[in-house]
Amino acid sequence: MARAEQRTETSGLTAFLAAQEKKSLLRFLTCGSVDDGKSTLIGRLLYDSKLLFEDHLSALEKDSRKFGTTGDDIDFALLVDGLEAEREQGITIDVAYRFFATEKRKFIVADTPGHEQYTRNMATGASNSDLAVILVDARKGVLTQTRRHAYIASLLGIRHVVLAVNKIDLVGYSQETFDAIVQDFASFSQRLGFSSVEPIPISARFGDNVIAASERTSWYKGPSLLGYLETVDVDTDLVGKPFRFPVQWVNRPNLDFRGFSGTVAGGRITKGGAIAVAKSGRKSAVKRIVTMDGDLEEAVAGMAVTLVLSDEVDISRGDILTAPEDRPDVSEQFAAHLLWMAEDELLPGRQYLMKLGTATVPVQITALKHKIDVNSLDQHAAKTLHLNEVGYANFATSHPIAFDAYHDNRDTGGFILIDRFTNTTVGAGMIDFSLRRATNVHWQALDVGKQSRAGQKGQRPVVLWFTGLSGSGKSTVANLVERALFAEGRHTYLLDGDNVRHGLNRDLGFTDVDRVENIRRVGEAAKLFVDAGLIVLVSFISPFRSERRMARELMGEGEFIEVYVDTPLEVCMERDPKGLYRKAKSGEIKNFTGIDSPYEPPELAELRIDTTTAQPTDLAAQIVRHLRDKGYIG
Amino acid sequence: MKSPVVSHLKRLEAESIHIMREVAAEFANPVMLYSIGKDSSVMLHLAMKAFYPAKPPFPLLHVDTTWKFREMIQFRDETAKRLGLKLLVHINEDGIARGINPFDSGSALHTQVMKTESLKQALDKYGFDAAFGGARRDEEKSRAKERIFSFRTATHAWDPKNQRPELWRVYNTRINKGESIRVFPLSNWTELDIWQYILAEKIPIVPLYFAKRRPVVERDGTLVMRDDERMKLLPGERLEDRLVRFRTLGCYPLTGAIESDADTLEGIVTEMFTARTSERQGRLIDSDEKSSMEKKKKEGYF
Ligand SMILES: Nc1nc2c(ncn2[C@@H]2O[C@H](COP(=O)(O)OP(=O)(O)O)[C@@H](O)[C@H]2O)c(=O)[nH]1
Numbered sequence: 054m055a056r057a058e059q060r061t062e063t064s065g066l067t068a069f070l071a072a073q074e075k076k077s078l079l080r081f082l083t084c085g086s087v088d089d090g091k092s093t094l095i096g097r098l099l100y101d102s103k104l105l106f107e108d109h110l111s112a113l114e115k116d117s118r119k120f121g122t123t124g125d126d127i128d129f130a131l132l133v134d135g136l137e138a139e140r141e142q143g144i145t146i147d148v149a150y151r152f153f154a155t156e157k158r159k160f161i162v163a164d165t166p167g168h169e170q171y172t173r174n175m176a177t178g179a180s181n182s183d184l185a186v187i188l189v190d191a192r193k194g195v196l197t198q199t200r201r202h203a204y205i206a207s208l209l210g211i212r213h214v215v216l217a218v219n220k221i222d223l224v225g226y227s228q229e230t231f232d233a234i235v236q237d238f239a240s241f242s243q244r245l246g247f248s249s250v251e252p253i254p255i256s257a258r259f260g261d262n263v264i265a266a267s268e269r270t271s272w273y274k275g276p277s278l279l280g281y282l283e284t285v286d287v288d289t290d291l292v293g294k295p296f297r298f299p300v301q302w303v304n305r306p307n308l309d310f311r312g313f314s315g316t317v318a319g320g321r322i323t324k325g326g327a328i329a330v331a332k333s334g335r336k337s338a339v340k341r342i343v344t345m346d347g348d349l350e351e352a353v354a355g356m357a358v359t360l361v362l363s364d365e366v367d368i369s370r371g372d373i374l375t376a377p378e379d380r381p382d383v384s385e386q387f388a389a390h391l392l393w394m395a396e397d398e399l400l401p402g403r404q405y406l407m408k409l410g411t412a413t414v415p416v417q418i419t420a421l422k423h424k425i426d427v428n429s430l431d432q433h434a435a436k437t438l439h440l441n442e443v444g445y446a447n448f449a450t451s452h453p454i455a456f457d458a459y460h461d462n463r464d465t466g467g468f469i470l471i472d473r474f475t476n477t478t479v480g481a482g483m484i485d486f487s488l489r490r491a492t493n494v495h496w497q498a499l500d501v502g503k504q505s506r507a508g509q510k511g512q513r514p515v516v517l518w519f520t521g522l523s524g525s526g527k528s529t530v531a532n533l534v535e536r537a538l539f540a541e542g543r544h545t546y547l548l549d550g551d552n553v554r555h556g557l558n559r560d561l562g563f564t565d566v567d568r569v570e571n572i573r574r575v576g577e578a579a580k581l582f583v584d585a586g587l588i589v590l591v592s593f594i595s596p597f598r599s600e601r602r603m604a605r606e607l608m609g610e611g612e613f614i615e616v617y618v619d620t621p622l623e624v625c626m627e628r629d630p631k632g633l634y635r636k637a638k639s640g641e642i643k644n645f646t647g648i649d650s651p652y653e654p655p656e657l658a659e660l661r662i663d664t665t666t667a668q669p670t671d672l673a674a675q676i677v678r679h680l681r682d683k684g685y686i687g
Numbered sequence: 688m689k690s691p692v693v694s695h696l697k698r699l700e701a702e703s704i705h706i707m708r709e710v711a712a713e714f715a716n717p718v719m720l721y722s723i724g725k726d727s728s729v730m731l732h733l734a735m736k737a738f739y740p741a742k743p744p745f746p747l748l749h750v751d752t753t754w755k756f757r758e759m760i761q762f763r764d765e766t767a768k769r770l771g772l773k774l775l776v777h778i779n780e781d782g783i784a785r786g787i788n789p790f791d792s793g794s795a796l797h798t799q800v801m802k803t804e805s806l807k808q809a810l811d812k813y814g815f816d817a818a819f820g821g822a823r824r825d826e827e828k829s830r831a832k833e834r835i836f837s838f839r840t841a842t843h844a845w846d847p848k849n850q851r852p853e854l855w856r857v858y859n860t861r862i863n864k865g866e867s868i869r870v871f872p873l874s875n876w877t878e879l880d881i882w883q884y885i886l887a888e889k890i891p892i893v894p895l896y897f898a899k900r901r902p903v904v905e906r907d908g909t910l911v912m913r914d915d916e917r918m919k920l921l922p923g924e925r926l927e928d929r930l931v932r933f934r935t936l937g938c939y940p941l942t943g944a945i946e947s948d949a950d951t952l953e954g955i956v957t958e959m960f961t962a963r964t965s966e967r968q969g970r971l972i973d974s975d976e977k978s979s980m981e982k983k984k985k986e987g988y989f
Contacts, residue, residue, distance in 0.1 A: 078695045149831040150824050152877045159695045161875060164831075173852050180854035301708040306741035314737070316705045316856070345739035356697075357704035359739070370712050394852055408857050411712070467855050476861040478851040597864050598715065653864065656715045 076154070079282060082163035082178040082211075084202040085188030090219040094188065094257035095164055098279065099153050101264045148174045157283040172441040173394035175202060176481055179209035180467065183287035186215045186278070191224045191254070195237045201427045203238070207245035208390060208443065208483065210463055213287050214242070216252040217278060221270065222259055228272045244430060251285075253278050291354035295379035296320035296328070297457070297465050299410035300372045304359050312343055312359040313368055318410065318464035319457075320376060321353040322360070329377040330368055331455035336377055337362040371412035373455045373465065381465055382487035385453045386419075391446055393438035395472065395479035401437065405479065406606070407450060409468035415451040415606060416470070422446055438480075447488060452609055459483035473603070506586035510544045513685045514583040516608055517676065519592040520601060520655060521618030522647050523633055524625035526664040526672075530618065531592040533673035538588060543686060546582050548575055549592040563644050569600060576604035583612055588685065596652040611683075616676065617658035622647050624665055696884055703730075703872040704737040705856060706835060707819070710870050711737075711744050713860040714817040717870075720806070721747040721774070723759045724936045725892050726821035726873055728766075729881055732890045733872065734819075735770065746773040748809055748818070752801035753778060754789055754938035756914050762893045775813070779805035789940040790918070797938070807843045810867065817860075817868045825877045835874045841865035882956045898932040898950045909943035 083091045151162040163178030179185065185206040189199055206214065216238050224230045235252040242250060253262055254270050255278055261267035262277045276284070297319035304312040322328070322339055329336045341361040342349040352358045360374065368374070375381060393399050399418065407416040424435035424444040438444045459466030470480035507514045517534065519527040528549055538545050554561075558574055561567040572595055582589045595601050605613045625647065626634045637645035644650045660679055662672045680686050710717050719734060721727050734743040749763055767774035779787075782800040789797040810818060824831045834850050836858045851859050862868060873881075885892060903910045904924050910931055911918070918940060920926065931944035932955075949958045 076695050078698055150875065151831060152825045152875075154879075177852040177854050301705070302712045302738075304738065304741050310740060312740075314708055316701060343740065345736040355701055357701040357708075357737070406861070408859065410857070411709075463855055467857065469852075469854055469857050469859060471859055471861055476859070476863065478854075478859045481852070481854050599863050 076157070076159050078159050078161065079184065079285075079287065080161045080163070080182045081184040081186060081282065082165050082175070082182040082206075083186045083188065084165050084175050084178075084206070085217075085219075086190070086193075086196055086198040089188040089190045090257040091164060091188055094186075094217070094219065094255070094263065094278075095151055095162055097257055097260060097263055098160075098162075099151060101260070101279075148178045155279065155283055160282065172201065172205060173392065173481075176205050176209055176392050176394070179206050179211055180463070180481070182211060184213040184215065184282075184285065185211045186217050188217045188219050189234055189238070191218050191220045191227075191230055191234065194234050195241065197428050199238070200241055203242050203245060204425075204427045204430065204443075205392070207242075207247060208392070210459060210483070212246075212248040213285060214247050214250045215278065215281065216250055218252060218254045219257050221254040221261060222256040226254070226261075226269045228270075231273075249285075251275070251281055253281065291319055291462075292321055294319040294354070294462060296322050296326075296374075296376040297381065297462060298322065298328075298360065298374040299412070299465065300368055300370055300374065301411050303369060310361070311365075312341075312361045313374065314357075314359045315374075315411070316357045317352050317354050319354050319462050321351055323351045324349070327377050328360075328362070328374045329380060330366060331373040331375045331381050332383055332453060333367070333372075335366050337364040337366050339363075371410075373410065373412075375455075381455045381457045383453050383455045384487040385450045386447065386488040387456065387484050388422075388445065388447050388486055388488055389459075389468075389482040389484045391418075391438065391444050391470075391483075392481045393440060393442050393444070393479065394481060395477060396440055397472075397479070398440075399438040399444075399480070401446075404451075404473065406471040406473055407448070407468050407482070408471060409454060409456060410465055412454055414454055415473075417449050418446045419449045420447040445485075448482070456484050456487070458486055460485075503584050503586060506584075508586075510586050511687060512543055512586070512588060514586050514588060514612065515680070515685050516579045516583060516589045516591060516604075516613050517616055518579075518595070518601065518604060518613060519590065519616045519618055520595045520658075521620060522622060522625045522652055523594055523645075524628045524630055525618040525620035526669060527592045527594075527618045529669050530616075530662065530664070530672050530676070531590045533669055534676050535590050537673055537677050538680075538686070541686075543588055544586065545588045545590060547590040547592065548579060548582075553578070568597070569603075572600040572604055576607045579604070580607045583608060588680070594646050594652070596646045596650065598653045598655065601655065614660060614679070615655055615658040617655045617661045618664060619654070619661050620664045696880060696887065699876055699880060700733065700736070700884070702856075702875060703733045706858070706870060706872040707734055707737040707743075709858055709860065710817050710819065714868070716813070716815050717745040717817040717819070718748045718775075718810075718813065718815040719743065719745055719819040720821070721749050721763070722821065722936075723749065723755070723763045723893060724821070725881055725885060725896060726823065726876075728890050728892050729876070729884055730819060730821045730873055731766070731770070732888060742771060745819075746775050748775045748777065748813075748815075750802060750806045750809060751776050751778050752797070752805070752938050753783065754797075754801070754940060756893075756895055756912070756936065756939045756942075758895050759893055759936055762891075766891070775809070777805060777809035777812070779808060788917070789938055794941050797941075801938075810843065815867065816862060817870055819870050819872060821873050822871050823876050823878070823881075824874050833871065833874065835871055836860065837869045837871065838862070839867050839869060843867070845869075879956075879959055882952075882959050886952045886956055893936060895933045895936055896955060898930050898947045898954070900928045901931050901944065902926050903929050903931055903944055910946070911942075912939055912944055914939040 083095060085091050149164045151164060153160050163182055165175040165178040187199060187202055189195060216235065218231050218234050221231065231254045253275060254273050255262045257263065261269055262273065264279050265277050298315050298317055300313045301315040304314050324339060324342055326339050327336065328339060339360050340363040342352050343359040343361060349358065373381060401418045401421050404415050404417055407414055421435055422445045423432040424438060424442055425432055427443060435444055457465040466484045468482045469478050470482060472479045503514065519531050521527050531547060535545050535547050553575055557578065558571050561571050575591060575593060579589045579591055601615065629635060633642060633645065634648065636642045637648040646652050660676060662675065664672065719730065721731065738744060747767060779801050782805065787797055787800045822830055824833060834853050836853065837845060838850055839845055860868065901912050903912050904920060904926055906924065913926060929946060930948055932947045932949060933942060933944055936942060947958060949955045
């Protein structure tokens with residue numbers, strides 16, 4: 054083992070570093086039921102690979118006496134339990150990551166809980182692991198949770214499993230017991246598609262077969278747990294897969310450089326190699342592979358690089374650059390497994406946000422096919438999913454996205470679902486396959502669509518969202534824009550406080566909840582008008598970034614133009630056309646934006662206009678010109 | 688076709704770069720908390736790589752307690768200048784006015800006011816919605832469970848029960864107004880990884896990490912370097928020149944030196960892999976109480 058004392062004797066630093074360079078990394082997770090001995094096992098691996106420091110050790114000895122469950126012996130479990138509350142309860146309730154290394158490998162261990170209600174944490178740990186160590190208490194055998202954990206591991210794409218039959222000391226090191234458990238597990242797990250299952254009898258507490266073979270299980274001829282982990286080949290051959298490069302960030306330090314930064318999610322790309330943009334189908338070639346350490350000839354899966362292409366192609370965050378001859382699916386409908394991770398149940402039909410790689414899109418579950426009983430793997434009809442339940446469903450996104458089956462690529466086939474209102478992560482999805490048009494159509498399949506309606510009007514529908522302080526000139530400019538558009542025969546509609554507050558939103562006040570609901574309704578109304586093919590002008594203070602972002606995300610790409618009417622507060626206060634600032638300052642009106650409620654200026658507004666230096670008619674003309682330049686109007 | 692073996696460090700590097708780019712792409716107003724130590728040096732180096740040839744699209748923020756080693760401040764200013772980055776320095780003036788200092792106020796209050804409160808002030812002042820920190824999971828037990836994207840409420844509180852599950856490389860970056868995310872791109876690095884990387888990449892670090900004869904006082908079993916006149920000797924204490932270095936850097940009165948003759952990077956790394964005490968022991972603030980870090984985090988300390 055890599056004991057510290059021996060390490061000093063190795064032939065110095067150069068040799069040590071050379072060895073480090075060759076070391077590979079294995080990420081694995083441990084799972085089992087409560088008290089099966091996970092913490093004890095991990096503690097022992099850390100202890101025996103001597104990555105413990107003296108102060109940790111003395112704390113451990115002190116704690117063992119105080120909280121330990123092992124009499125006078127060292128309680129290894131105490132090494133890895135962390136949060137105060139958990140320590141008191143003596144349970145592990147979250148995912149914790151541990152690090153240790155031997156001479157052959159470095160390891161990152163995801164320590165995941167045995168508690169039934171914390172399945173989501175196990176899925177989290179599994180999503181980044183190559184192998185799962187599933188613990189079974191030799192006295193109890195395969196339990197419901199064991200099956201659940203094996204299933205989740207397989208669902209998250211883990212191909213290699215170690216079945217660690219622990220506490221073998223408590224069953225008299227019995228081979229029969231061991232064999233029976235192995236048998237039992239095999240009859241369940243063969244349907245899970247693991248490529249390898251390695252059963253090992255161990256005693257985490259006393260160390261049998263953890264680091265070295267134990268004499269007390271002389272009937273067992275296999276490797277020790279650590280011996281196995283050091284040598285097992287879990288190579289998923291990501292490099293051999295088709296090239297996938299989800300664009301994270303467009304790197305544009307100056308006019309002469311435009312690069313696309315991201316991490317290669319599959320395959321390899323060489324300088325000069327051909328690529329296609331998955332969604333648009335546009336093709337180009339890689340001119341440079343840029344890193345701070347110099348340009349590369351080749352980049353392979355797992356590397357974070359910046360690609361410069363030989364053509365000016367319209368590419369942004371969320372696009373996937375791919376091998377032209379082997380592209381991902383592009384569709385707005387697909388079927389996927391879904392693990393529900395939130396206390397609030399799934400609401401089919403509700404819009405969630407889906408984040409897949411670097412792309413975020415609104416999504417709906419159009420049909421929940423069934424849920425899966427993780428004990429029997431049976432399928433049952435279901436109307437919803439509760440925390441920790443797994444289902445299989447059809448999904449529809451608001452516009453097409455590029456993806457692979459999860460089975461082929463975790464990075465381009467795995468996604469999370471986010472609740473739009475609480476912003477929490479509510480689900481984890483694994484895409485199975487794309488649903489082609491013929492098989493399923495879920496959005497109202499109307500004969501006359503947005504395109505045709507807009508086409509008839511000779512314009513591209515869009516929302517012009519005017520935001521700015523009260524008195525900044527939003528409505529004045531918006532009105533002038535509408536007049537100009539009307540004059541040239543465009544089809545428009547203006548939504549502002551007057552026509553919305555008095556009708557649609559009559560029931561809403563100015564509390565935070567009502568403000569959000571107000572903007573949500575305005576956004577939804579604007580969306581319908583866009584669907585009708587109109588150019589919609591929205592004139593609302595809309596002081597909060599998150600609300601404006603919410604409105605923006607309701608629309609399709611290129612259907613939202615944020616116009617920041619950037620008039621300084623002092624100017625607005627001086628204008629005070631409705632006398633509102635005066636009232637706000639005297640306390641007559643509460644929560645008035647700019648006075649006792651904040652205004653968050655946009656950072657990424659498409660247009661910014663300054664009413665202090667130009668006439669409203671000129672500003673309106675500027676906006677109309679923008680619409681023409683961008684092709685919204687001919 | 689077999690994948691070529693990508694070294695552990697290269698994998699860690701790629702992961703950190705990926706995380707930084709996610710933040711740059713998804714947040715409106717990110718900042719990098721720069722604490723001048725070796726982890727910050729690595730984090731900053733990775734940021735330079737992540738956005739090359741552009742500069743990192745965020746400023747650096749140093750929360751200065753006014754008790755940092757002088758060499759740290761010098762190094763900080765030189766580094767920002769050398770890399771051409773914007774550096775913001777925040778000092779809790781209110782704490783200064785109240786005369787808070789590590790000697791008379793005690794380490795806990797000093798840290799609370801000059802570091803924790805001060806950090807919150809700075810984040811509020813500039814309205815940052817994401818802040819990079821250089822914390823690692825291997826530093827301390829409660830950190831082992833920390834997310835890479837750690838959600839903080841509008842009052843900067845961290846609730847261990849209310850963190851988002853993190854799957855794959857997909858990070859949920861959505862927040863409401865006033866809320867923020869602390870991002871830890873070095874989560875999966877160990878102390879040894881940090882040193883090896885500094886060595887491999889030739890990353891400049893504060894000279895205090897290297898052994899040198901320095902004026903130290905032995906106080907409560909710890910060697911404290913007297914960096915300026917503000918530190919008064921107690922009866923019976925003696926200032927001696929000893930060959931020491933630091934494994935972590937913070938406020939000088941709260942940072943223990945270790946006796947060492949490692950005056951090169953190679954020497955430090957060699958010392959590292961024969962080390963017998965974990966680095967946090969040199970930080971006086973942690974030794975009070977076993978779970979103290981947990982408490983500090985809930986209050987908004989990093
Ligand atoms: N006899 C025996 N006891 C064990 C073994 N492994 C763990 N234990 C004990 O089982 C209890 C639960 O172990 P722990 O590691 O906390 O379980 P966890 O909940 O899975 O993390 C503790 O009292 C351990 O000392 C083993 O191999 N043999």
